[in-house]
Amino acid sequence: MMNYSAGEPEPPDRKPAITARDLTAVRGDRTVLRGLGFTVPAGRVTGLLGPSGCGKTTLMRAIVGTQAKVTGTLTVLGSPAGHPGLRPRIGYVTQAPSVYDDLTVRQNLDYFASVLLPGRAHRPARRAAVDHALADVDLPDHADALAGRLSGGQRSRVSLAVALLGTPDLLVLDEPTVGLDPVLRRDLWDLFHRLAADRGTTLLVSSHVMDEAERCHRLLLMREGEILAEGTPDTLREQSGTTTVEEAFLHLVDAAAARAAHQETRP
Numbered sequence: 001m002m003n004y005s006a007g008e009p010e011p012p013d014r015k016p017a018i019t020a021r022d023l024t025a026v027r028g029d030r031t032v033l034r035g036l037g038f039t040v041p042a043g044r045v046t047g048l049l050g051p052s053g054c055g056k057t058t059l060m061r062a063i064v065g066t067q068a069k070v071t072g073t074l075t076v077l078g079s080p081a082g083h084p085g086l087r088p089r090i091g092y093v094t095q096a097p098s099v100y101d102d103l104t105v106r107q108n109l110d111y112f113a114s115v116l117l118p119g120r121a122h123r124p125a126r127r128a129a130v131d132h133a134l135a136d137v138d139l140p141d142h143a144d145a146l147a148g149r150l151s152g153g154q155r156s157r158v159s160l161a162v163a164l165l166g167t168p169d170l171l172v173l174d175e176p177t178v179g180l181d182p183v184l185r186r187d188l189w190d191l192f193h194r195l196a197a198d199r200g201t202t203l204l205v206s207s208h209v210m211d212e213a214e215r216c217h218r219l220l221l222m223r224e225g226e227i228l229a230e231g232t233p234d235t236l237r238e239q240s241g242t243t244t245v246e247e248a249f250l251h252l253v254d255a256a257a258a259r260a261a262h263q264e265t266r267p
C-alpha cells in the first residue's frame with residue numbers, strides 16, 4: 001500500500017483549514033464530543049479514525065455546521081463553523097448516499113448543479129461542472145444509468161460527484177470507502193490525493209478501518225468522544241514504537257486506560 005506521508009514534506013506554514021478548541025457536543029442526554037482540540041492542515045488528506053460510535057459523524061456534522069448543541073471554538077476556513085458563507089465552500093458526503101434513485105446519474109448531477117448554478121446564463125458552466133465531476137469519479141460510462149440500478153459503490157461515487165460539483169475548498173467525507181472492493185478503495189484514495197495535490201482541496205475522511213490510516217497525510221485518532229492523538233502516520237508509529245497505526249492506536253488506548261486507572265487510585 002502506498003504510504004503518502006513518506007517523503008512528502010509538510011507544506012510550508014499555512015493556516016490550518018480547521019481549528020478546534022475545547023469542542024463539546026451533546027446528543028440527547030449524552031456528551032458525545034468531550035473538549036476536543038485539534039487542527040486539520042489545509043490542502044492535505046486528514047484521516048479521522050476511530051471505532052464505531054466514537055463520535056466521528058458528530059464531529060463531521062459540527063464541522064459542516066449541522067450539529068446542534070456544540071460548544072467551544074471551531075473555526076473552519078477562517079470562519080466559525082456553520083457560517084452561511086461557508087456553505088458553497090464545503091462538500092459533505094454522508095454515509096448514506098444522497099441520490100435520487102428514479103433519476104439517472106447525469107440527471108442527479110444536473111439537478112444539484114442547477115441549485116448551485118441556477119439560471120439559463122449558467123447552462124454551459126453547469127454542463128462543464130457535471131462532465132468534470134463525472135470524470136473525477138470515473139462514472140462517465142454510467143451517466144445515463146438510473147441511480148437506483150447502480151451498485152452501492154457506484155452510488156457513493158455519485159454522492160461524491162455531487163459534493164465535487166461546486167469545487168469545494170473543504171471536502172468532508174463520512175466513511176466513503178465502506179463496502180467498496182479493494183480496487184475501488186484504492187482508486188478513491190488516489191482521487192482524494194489528486195484533489196489535494198492538484199486543487200489544494202482539504203479533505204477530512206473518516207474511517208473505522210485502521211489500514212486506511214496509512215493512506216493519509218495526517219491522522220486524528222479518536223476514541224469515546226476524545227482525540228487520542230494527532231500527527232502523521234510516521235510520527236504516531238515512531239512515538240508509540242510500533243510498526244502499524246493500528247498498533248499505535250491500541251498502544252494509545254492502553255496508555256489512556258492506565259492513566260485513568262492511576263488517577264482513580266490516587267488519594
Ligand SMILES: Nc1ncnc2c1ncn2[C@@H]1O[C@H](COP(=O)(O)OP(=O)(O)OP(=O)(O)O)[C@@H](O)[C@H]1O
Pocket residue numbers: 027028029030032050051052053054055056057058059208
Ligand atoms: N440522535 C442521537 N441521540 C443520542 N445519541 C446519539 C444520536 N446520534 C448518535 N448518538 C450517539 O452518539 C455517539 C457517537 O455517534 P457517531 O455517529 O458520531 O459515531 P461514529 O464514530 O460516527 O460511529 P459510526 O462509525 O458507527 O458511524 C454514539 O454513541 C451514538 O449512539
